[in-house]
Amino acid sequence: MEEIVPIFYSLSKKLRKIHKSSCKDVSVIQSSILYELSLLDQPSMQTLAEAVGMDITTFSRQINTLEKKDLIERNPSAKDRRIYRLSLSLKGEEIALTINKSIAESMSAVLNTMNEFERETVIRSMLVLSNKL
Secondary structure, three states: OOOHHHHHHHHHHHHHHHHHHHOOOOOHHHHHHHHHHHHOOOOEHHHHHHHHOOOHHHHHHHHHHHHHOOOEEEEEOOOOOOOEEEEEOHHHHHHHHHHHHHHHHHHHHHHOOOOHHHHHHHHHHHHHHHHHO
């Protein structure tokens, strides 16, 4: 299994490079927050922090930055004013879509260098690996 370690690091580095090159106005972690937020319906800060895999202190600083950039909106919960619900602003939705489109184009360009069997095998394998992780 020791041959898996270099593959892991190489793949991580190359995927981070694609992600970073797709993010013009935000950091990679902020992009991840915008993406997860686009999947959820007005989550609490704690729920979104868990979805992104961040501790709440670091996450809170990122949320403050995204709010200052007018990319997200933070509103108190109707049920409990101590809890804030998060949502994407229109500008945040546009940036998230732009980033996702860029990532999709980069990944498609790589996958299109493969034959159909290889492409389907890689995509299916990535889904299996993602689900197992």
